[in-house]
Amino acid sequence: MTAVADDLVQLEAVYREEAERLWRALLAFSRDPDVASDAVAEAFARAIRDRAAIRDPRAWVWRMGFRLAAADLTQRSRANSQMPNTGYLETEADADLLDALAGLPEKQRTAVILFYYVDAPIREIAEKTGMSQLAVRANLSRGRKRLKHLLGESR
Amino acid sequence: MTDVHDRFRSLDRVRVPELWAEATLRAVAEPLSAPQTRSNYMLPVGLATAAIVIVLIVGLGLLWGPTIGTPDATPTPEATPGSTSSSPDPSASIPLIQRMPGSRSNPAGVYGWTGALGSSTGMHNVVGLDDGGGRMTQMVFAVEDDCFASGDGPEPVPVTVGGLDGTYVEPYDGPGVLFMPEREEGQTTGAYALAIDGRTLCVYLTWDPSTTADELDAARQVVESIRGEALGSGLRIIFTLPQGWDTG
8 A cells, every 4th residue: 555545544543533623623713613614624635735744743733723714714804794604503502602712812712722622731732823832821821811701791 | 710611511512524525625626725715615525526526536646646656565475365476566646536436437546445343345347348258356345343254164364465464265155245246156255354453354355267367466456455444333444446446
Protein backbone atom coordinates (compact mmCIF):
# COMPACT_ATOMS: atom_id res chain seq x y z
CA MET A 1 0.00 0.00 0.00
CA THR A 2 1.06 3.55 -0.48
CA ALA A 3 2.33 6.12 1.94
CA VAL A 4 -0.53 8.33 0.78
CA ALA A 5 -3.10 5.74 1.74
CA ASP A 6 -1.43 5.30 5.12
CA ASP A 7 -1.52 9.07 5.62
CA LEU A 8 -5.20 9.09 4.81
CA VAL A 9 -5.92 6.32 7.30
CA GLN A 10 -4.06 8.27 9.97
CA LEU A 11 -5.90 11.48 9.15
CA GLU A 12 -9.23 9.74 9.27
CA ALA A 13 -8.28 8.40 12.69
CA VAL A 14 -7.63 11.98 13.76
CA TYR A 15 -11.01 12.93 12.30
CA ARG A 16 -12.77 10.16 14.23
CA GLU A 17 -11.15 11.26 17.47
CA GLU A 18 -11.34 15.02 17.13
CA ALA A 19 -14.11 16.04 14.74
CA GLU A 20 -17.08 15.81 17.08
CA ARG A 21 -15.49 17.93 19.79
CA LEU A 22 -14.08 20.32 17.22
CA TRP A 23 -17.46 20.73 15.54
CA ARG A 24 -19.22 21.40 18.83
CA ALA A 25 -16.50 23.81 19.92
CA LEU A 26 -16.91 25.67 16.64
CA LEU A 27 -20.65 25.65 17.12
CA ALA A 28 -20.14 27.33 20.47
CA PHE A 29 -17.75 29.75 18.80
CA SER A 30 -20.04 30.66 15.92
CA ARG A 31 -23.56 29.72 17.10
CA ASP A 32 -24.03 28.48 13.55
CA PRO A 33 -23.92 24.78 12.59
CA ASP A 34 -23.25 25.73 8.98
CA VAL A 35 -20.12 27.62 9.97
CA ALA A 36 -19.01 24.72 12.16
CA SER A 37 -19.57 22.15 9.43
CA ASP A 38 -17.86 24.21 6.78
CA ALA A 39 -14.86 24.86 8.99
CA VAL A 40 -14.44 21.22 10.02
CA ALA A 41 -14.76 19.87 6.48
CA GLU A 42 -12.42 22.50 5.08
CA ALA A 43 -9.85 22.07 7.86
CA PHE A 44 -9.62 18.34 7.24
CA ALA A 45 -9.60 18.84 3.48
CA ARG A 46 -6.60 21.12 3.85
CA ALA A 47 -4.97 18.66 6.22
CA ILE A 48 -5.31 15.99 3.53
CA ARG A 49 -3.87 18.28 0.89
CA ASP A 50 -1.02 19.60 3.04
CA ARG A 51 -0.38 16.46 5.03
CA ALA A 52 3.34 16.36 4.24
CA ALA A 53 3.91 19.72 5.88
CA ILE A 54 1.88 19.08 9.03
CA ARG A 55 3.73 17.74 12.04
CA ASP A 56 0.85 17.60 14.51
CA PRO A 57 -2.42 17.15 12.63
CA ARG A 58 -4.51 17.11 15.81
CA ALA A 59 -3.50 20.59 16.87
CA TRP A 60 -3.38 21.76 13.26
CA VAL A 61 -7.03 20.98 12.46
CA TRP A 62 -8.14 22.81 15.60
CA ARG A 63 -6.11 25.89 14.69
CA MET A 64 -7.33 25.79 11.13
CA GLY A 65 -10.92 25.13 12.16
CA PHE A 66 -11.06 28.18 14.40
CA ARG A 67 -9.28 30.33 11.82
CA LEU A 68 -11.76 29.32 9.13
CA ALA A 69 -14.75 29.82 11.38
CA ALA A 70 -13.52 33.25 12.45
CA ALA A 71 -12.94 34.24 8.84
CA ASP A 72 -16.39 32.99 7.90
CA LEU A 73 -18.02 34.98 10.69
CA THR A 74 -16.13 38.11 9.68
CA GLN A 75 -17.15 37.70 6.08
CA ARG A 76 -20.77 37.16 6.98
CA SER A 77 -20.72 40.08 9.35
CA ARG A 78 -19.48 42.32 6.56
CA ALA A 79 -22.05 40.94 4.13
CA ASN A 80 -24.67 41.26 6.87
CA SER A 81 -26.99 39.11 4.82
CA GLN A 82 -27.20 35.80 6.61
CA MET A 83 -28.35 35.33 10.15
CA PRO A 84 -26.96 32.36 12.05
CA ASN A 85 -29.01 29.24 11.74
CA THR A 86 -29.62 28.72 15.44
CA GLY A 87 -33.20 27.53 15.52
CA TYR A 88 -32.80 23.90 16.44
CA LEU A 89 -29.95 24.61 18.81
CA GLU A 90 -32.27 26.19 21.31
CA THR A 91 -33.77 22.82 22.12
CA GLU A 92 -30.40 21.09 22.30
CA ALA A 93 -27.66 23.34 23.58
CA ASP A 94 -27.77 26.00 26.27
CA ALA A 95 -28.95 29.00 24.27
CA ASP A 96 -28.09 31.48 27.03
CA LEU A 97 -24.57 30.15 27.11
CA LEU A 98 -24.19 30.50 23.35
CA ASP A 99 -25.55 34.03 23.51
CA ALA A 100 -23.11 34.90 26.26
CA LEU A 101 -20.19 33.44 24.34
CA ALA A 102 -21.17 35.54 21.35
CA GLY A 103 -20.58 38.58 23.54
CA LEU A 104 -16.91 37.74 24.04
CA PRO A 105 -14.12 38.94 21.76
CA GLU A 106 -12.91 36.24 19.41
CA LYS A 107 -9.72 35.23 21.23
CA GLN A 108 -11.39 35.25 24.65
CA ARG A 109 -14.24 33.15 23.26
CA THR A 110 -11.82 30.63 21.77
CA ALA A 111 -9.84 30.29 24.99
CA VAL A 112 -12.96 29.96 27.12
CA ILE A 113 -14.48 27.28 24.88
CA LEU A 114 -11.31 25.23 24.84
CA PHE A 115 -10.97 25.57 28.59
CA TYR A 116 -14.53 24.72 29.57
CA TYR A 117 -15.73 22.45 26.81
CA VAL A 118 -12.54 20.69 25.71
CA ASP A 119 -11.04 20.73 29.22
CA ALA A 120 -7.75 21.74 27.66
CA PRO A 121 -4.93 23.09 29.85
CA ILE A 122 -3.16 26.34 28.98
CA ARG A 123 -0.41 24.61 27.01
CA GLU A 124 -2.90 22.67 24.90
CA ILE A 125 -5.02 25.74 24.28
CA ALA A 126 -1.90 27.48 23.03
CA GLU A 127 -1.15 24.58 20.68
CA LYS A 128 -4.70 24.46 19.39
CA THR A 129 -4.98 28.19 18.80
CA GLY A 130 -1.49 29.33 17.89
CA MET A 131 -1.56 31.85 20.75
CA SER A 132 1.33 32.06 23.20
CA GLN A 133 0.67 30.62 26.64
CA LEU A 134 0.80 34.12 28.09
CA ALA A 135 -1.81 35.30 25.62
CA VAL A 136 -3.97 32.31 26.46
CA ARG A 137 -3.76 33.14 30.18
CA ALA A 138 -4.75 36.73 29.58
CA ASN A 139 -7.61 35.89 27.23
CA LEU A 140 -8.87 33.12 29.45
CA SER A 141 -8.81 35.26 32.55
CA ARG A 142 -10.68 38.12 30.90
CA GLY A 143 -13.01 35.79 29.05
CA ARG A 144 -14.04 33.88 32.15
CA LYS A 145 -14.84 37.07 34.03
CA ARG A 146 -16.81 38.46 31.16
CA LEU A 147 -18.65 35.22 30.55
CA LYS A 148 -19.64 35.03 34.21
CA HIS A 149 -20.90 38.55 34.00
CA LEU A 150 -22.84 37.91 30.81
CA LEU A 151 -24.37 34.73 32.12
CA GLY A 152 -25.46 36.59 35.21
CA GLU A 153 -27.12 39.20 33.06
CA SER A 154 -28.79 36.66 30.84
CA ARG A 155 -30.54 34.79 33.63
CA MET B 1 -17.56 28.02 37.97
CA THR B 2 -18.41 24.36 37.95
CA ASP B 3 -21.82 25.43 36.77
CA VAL B 4 -20.28 26.79 33.58
CA HIS B 5 -18.60 23.45 32.94
CA ASP B 6 -21.98 21.77 33.23
CA ARG B 7 -23.58 24.27 30.90
CA PHE B 8 -20.93 23.58 28.27
CA ARG B 9 -21.83 19.89 28.45
CA SER B 10 -25.15 20.79 26.83
CA LEU B 11 -23.19 21.00 23.59
CA ASP B 12 -22.82 17.23 23.72
CA ARG B 13 -26.52 16.91 23.01
CA VAL B 14 -26.19 18.51 19.59
CA ARG B 15 -25.90 15.99 16.80
CA VAL B 16 -22.73 16.30 14.75
CA PRO B 17 -22.87 15.71 10.99
CA GLU B 18 -20.53 13.24 9.31
CA LEU B 19 -18.07 15.34 7.31
CA TRP B 20 -15.16 13.07 6.46
CA ALA B 21 -16.44 12.24 2.99
CA GLU B 22 -17.03 15.95 2.37
CA ALA B 23 -13.47 16.68 3.47
CA THR B 24 -12.02 14.10 1.12
CA LEU B 25 -14.07 15.46 -1.75
CA ARG B 26 -12.88 18.97 -1.04
CA ALA B 27 -9.30 17.78 -0.79
CA VAL B 28 -9.26 16.73 -4.41
CA ALA B 29 -11.18 19.70 -5.74
CA GLU B 30 -9.61 22.98 -6.69
CA PRO B 31 -8.25 24.80 -3.62
CA LEU B 32 -10.98 27.02 -2.28
CA SER B 33 -10.70 30.49 -0.92
CA ALA B 34 -11.50 30.24 2.75
CA PRO B 35 -14.10 30.06 3.92
CA GLN B 36 -16.18 28.14 1.47
CA THR B 37 -19.76 29.09 0.74
CA ARG B 38 -22.31 27.43 2.92
CA SER B 39 -24.07 25.83 -0.01
CA ASN B 40 -21.25 23.37 -0.48
CA TYR B 41 -20.78 21.85 2.92
CA MET B 42 -23.97 19.85 2.96
CA LEU B 43 -23.14 18.08 -0.27
CA PRO B 44 -24.14 14.49 0.37
CA VAL B 45 -21.82 11.90 -1.02
CA GLY B 46 -24.72 10.04 -2.50
CA LEU B 47 -25.63 13.06 -4.58
CA ALA B 48 -22.11 13.74 -5.81
CA THR B 49 -22.41 14.30 -9.48
CA ALA B 50 -20.48 12.63 -12.20
CA ALA B 51 -18.50 15.81 -12.56
CA ILE B 52 -17.35 15.64 -8.98
CA VAL B 53 -16.39 12.02 -9.40
CA ILE B 54 -14.32 13.00 -12.40
CA VAL B 55 -12.69 15.74 -10.38
CA LEU B 56 -12.05 13.20 -7.65
CA ILE B 57 -10.38 10.79 -9.99
CA VAL B 58 -8.43 13.30 -12.01
CA GLY B 59 -7.66 15.54 -9.06
CA LEU B 60 -6.25 12.78 -6.94
CA GLY B 61 -4.19 11.59 -9.79
CA LEU B 62 -2.72 15.05 -10.13
CA LEU B 63 -2.48 15.73 -6.43
CA TRP B 64 -1.04 12.48 -5.20
CA GLY B 65 0.14 10.90 -8.34
CA PRO B 66 3.84 11.40 -7.78
CA THR B 67 3.73 9.78 -4.38
CA ILE B 68 1.62 6.79 -5.28
CA GLY B 69 3.48 3.88 -6.63
CA THR B 70 4.12 0.27 -5.98
CA PRO B 71 2.65 -0.81 -2.66
CA ASP B 72 5.32 -0.46 -0.05
CA ALA B 73 4.46 -3.69 1.69
CA THR B 74 6.81 -6.41 0.55
CA PRO B 75 5.08 -9.70 -0.16
CA THR B 76 6.53 -12.74 1.52
CA PRO B 77 6.38 -15.37 -1.21
CA GLU B 78 7.23 -18.26 1.04
CA ALA B 79 4.31 -17.38 3.26
CA THR B 80 1.88 -16.26 0.61
CA PRO B 81 0.14 -19.23 -0.92
CA GLY B 82 0.07 -19.18 -4.65
CA SER B 83 2.18 -16.11 -5.09
CA THR B 84 3.87 -16.65 -8.41
CA SER B 85 5.59 -13.47 -9.42
CA SER B 86 6.66 -10.03 -8.38
CA SER B 87 4.06 -7.39 -7.66
CA PRO B 88 2.54 -5.49 -10.56
CA ASP B 89 3.75 -2.03 -11.18
CA PRO B 90 0.76 0.25 -10.66
CA SER B 91 0.55 3.44 -12.60
CA ALA B 92 2.23 6.46 -11.09
CA SER B 93 -1.07 8.28 -11.22
CA ILE B 94 -3.44 5.93 -9.49
CA PRO B 95 -6.51 7.74 -8.27
CA LEU B 96 -7.44 7.35 -4.65
CA ILE B 97 -11.06 6.44 -4.07
CA GLN B 98 -12.21 5.25 -0.71
CA ARG B 99 -15.24 3.27 -1.71
CA MET B 100 -15.89 -0.11 -3.21
CA PRO B 101 -15.61 -0.07 -6.98
CA GLY B 102 -18.77 0.66 -8.93
CA SER B 103 -20.81 -1.77 -10.96
CA ARG B 104 -18.73 -1.37 -14.11
CA SER B 105 -15.65 0.13 -15.75
CA ASN B 106 -13.63 1.08 -12.70
CA PRO B 107 -10.14 2.48 -13.09
CA ALA B 108 -7.18 1.15 -11.21
CA GLY B 109 -6.86 2.85 -7.85
CA VAL B 110 -7.15 2.70 -4.11
CA TYR B 111 -10.60 1.68 -2.99
CA GLY B 112 -12.10 1.00 0.39
CA TRP B 113 -14.80 -0.59 2.46
CA THR B 114 -16.13 -0.14 5.97
CA GLY B 115 -17.82 -3.15 7.49
CA ALA B 116 -19.31 -3.87 10.88
CA LEU B 117 -18.78 -7.20 12.61
CA GLY B 118 -20.82 -9.77 10.69
CA SER B 119 -21.05 -7.80 7.47
CA SER B 120 -19.52 -8.59 4.09
CA THR B 121 -19.11 -7.25 0.59
CA GLY B 122 -17.67 -8.49 -2.67
CA MET B 123 -16.47 -7.77 -6.16
CA HIS B 124 -15.21 -9.61 -9.19
CA ASN B 125 -13.03 -9.29 -12.24
CA VAL B 126 -14.32 -10.87 -15.42
CA VAL B 127 -11.92 -11.21 -18.33
CA GLY B 128 -11.87 -12.92 -21.70
CA LEU B 129 -15.52 -12.45 -22.61
CA ASP B 130 -14.53 -11.20 -26.04
CA ASP B 131 -12.80 -14.49 -26.67
CA GLY B 132 -16.07 -16.31 -26.29
CA GLY B 133 -15.26 -17.83 -22.93
CA GLY B 134 -14.73 -15.59 -20.01
CA ARG B 135 -13.25 -16.30 -16.64
CA MET B 136 -13.78 -14.70 -13.32
CA THR B 137 -11.93 -13.92 -10.15
CA GLN B 138 -14.10 -13.13 -7.13
CA MET B 139 -13.20 -11.55 -3.85
CA VAL B 140 -15.37 -11.28 -0.75
CA PHE B 141 -14.48 -9.28 2.33
CA ALA B 142 -16.13 -10.04 5.65
CA VAL B 143 -15.58 -9.03 9.25
CA GLU B 144 -16.00 -12.08 11.45
CA ASP B 145 -14.61 -13.45 14.67
CA ASP B 146 -13.81 -16.73 12.90
CA CYS B 147 -13.47 -16.83 9.12
CA PHE B 148 -13.56 -20.62 8.96
CA ALA B 149 -16.31 -21.33 11.46
CA SER B 150 -19.03 -22.45 9.07
CA GLY B 151 -17.17 -23.91 6.10
CA ASP B 152 -15.01 -26.81 5.09
CA GLY B 153 -11.33 -26.96 4.32
CA PRO B 154 -8.00 -28.27 5.53
CA GLU B 155 -6.22 -26.94 8.58
CA PRO B 156 -5.37 -23.21 8.33
CA VAL B 157 -1.70 -22.41 7.78
CA PRO B 158 0.00 -19.26 9.09
CA VAL B 159 0.69 -16.55 6.53
CA THR B 160 1.93 -13.01 6.41
CA VAL B 161 0.23 -11.06 3.66
CA GLY B 162 1.40 -7.57 2.91
CA GLY B 163 2.58 -7.21 6.48
CA LEU B 164 -0.61 -8.56 7.99
CA ASP B 165 -0.43 -11.76 9.99
CA GLY B 166 -3.10 -14.34 9.55
CA THR B 167 -4.03 -17.81 8.43
CA TYR B 168 -4.98 -19.30 5.08
CA VAL B 169 -7.08 -22.24 3.95
CA GLU B 170 -7.20 -23.67 0.42
CA PRO B 171 -9.44 -25.05 -0.86
CA TYR B 172 -12.25 -23.69 1.22
CA ASP B 173 -16.00 -23.62 0.82
CA GLY B 174 -18.76 -22.34 2.98
CA PRO B 175 -21.65 -19.92 3.09
CA GLY B 176 -20.92 -16.37 2.03
CA VAL B 177 -17.57 -16.95 0.40
CA LEU B 178 -18.67 -16.21 -3.17
CA PHE B 179 -19.54 -12.90 -4.78
CA MET B 180 -21.65 -14.64 -7.42
CA PRO B 181 -24.69 -16.57 -6.20
CA GLU B 182 -23.48 -20.08 -6.98
CA ARG B 183 -20.21 -21.94 -7.18
CA GLU B 184 -19.37 -23.17 -10.66
CA GLU B 185 -17.59 -26.40 -11.42
CA GLY B 186 -13.87 -26.28 -10.91
CA GLN B 187 -13.74 -23.00 -9.05
CA THR B 188 -11.33 -22.82 -6.14
CA THR B 189 -11.54 -20.60 -3.10
CA GLY B 190 -8.63 -19.58 -0.92
CA ALA B 191 -9.69 -18.09 2.42
CA TYR B 192 -7.60 -15.64 4.41
CA ALA B 193 -8.16 -14.62 8.00
CA LEU B 194 -6.10 -11.47 8.52
CA ALA B 195 -5.54 -9.72 11.84
CA ILE B 196 -6.07 -5.98 11.61
CA ASP B 197 -6.10 -3.74 14.64
CA GLY B 198 -7.66 -6.33 16.91
CA ARG B 199 -10.28 -7.43 14.39
CA THR B 200 -10.32 -10.23 11.85
CA LEU B 201 -10.81 -9.53 8.17
CA CYS B 202 -11.87 -12.54 6.12
CA VAL B 203 -10.91 -12.47 2.47
CA TYR B 204 -12.36 -15.20 0.27
CA LEU B 205 -10.62 -15.29 -3.09
CA THR B 206 -12.20 -17.51 -5.72
CA TRP B 207 -10.89 -18.23 -9.20
CA ASP B 208 -11.89 -20.30 -12.23
CA PRO B 209 -9.95 -23.28 -13.55
CA SER B 210 -9.04 -21.17 -16.58
CA THR B 211 -7.77 -18.23 -14.56
CA THR B 212 -4.17 -17.59 -15.54
CA ALA B 213 -1.30 -17.46 -13.09
CA ASP B 214 -0.85 -13.76 -13.77
CA GLU B 215 -4.52 -13.06 -13.12
CA LEU B 216 -4.44 -14.99 -9.88
CA ASP B 217 -1.24 -13.27 -8.86
CA ALA B 218 -2.81 -9.88 -9.55
CA ALA B 219 -5.75 -10.85 -7.34
CA ARG B 220 -3.38 -11.89 -4.55
CA GLN B 221 -1.63 -8.54 -4.89
CA VAL B 222 -4.96 -6.93 -4.09
CA VAL B 223 -5.07 -8.93 -0.86
CA GLU B 224 -1.50 -7.93 -0.10
CA SER B 225 -2.36 -4.27 -0.57
CA ILE B 226 -4.99 -4.31 2.18
CA ARG B 227 -4.51 -1.91 5.06
CA GLY B 228 -7.08 -1.11 7.68
CA GLU B 229 -8.07 -0.05 11.13
CA ALA B 230 -10.74 -0.90 13.65
CA LEU B 231 -13.85 1.19 13.46
CA GLY B 232 -16.48 0.46 16.09
CA SER B 233 -17.17 -3.25 16.05
CA GLY B 234 -15.78 -3.57 12.56
CA LEU B 235 -13.08 -2.49 10.19
CA ARG B 236 -12.35 0.10 7.61
CA ILE B 237 -10.01 -1.12 4.91
CA ILE B 238 -8.38 0.30 1.82
CA PHE B 239 -6.81 -1.69 -0.97
CA THR B 240 -5.34 -1.19 -4.40
CA LEU B 241 -7.16 -2.59 -7.42
CA PRO B 242 -5.92 -2.97 -10.95
CA GLN B 243 -8.34 -2.01 -13.68
CA GLY B 244 -11.25 -4.33 -14.28
CA TRP B 245 -12.74 -5.14 -10.90
CA ASP B 246 -16.37 -4.23 -10.34
CA THR B 247 -19.37 -4.94 -8.17
CA GLY B 248 -21.86 -5.37 -11.00
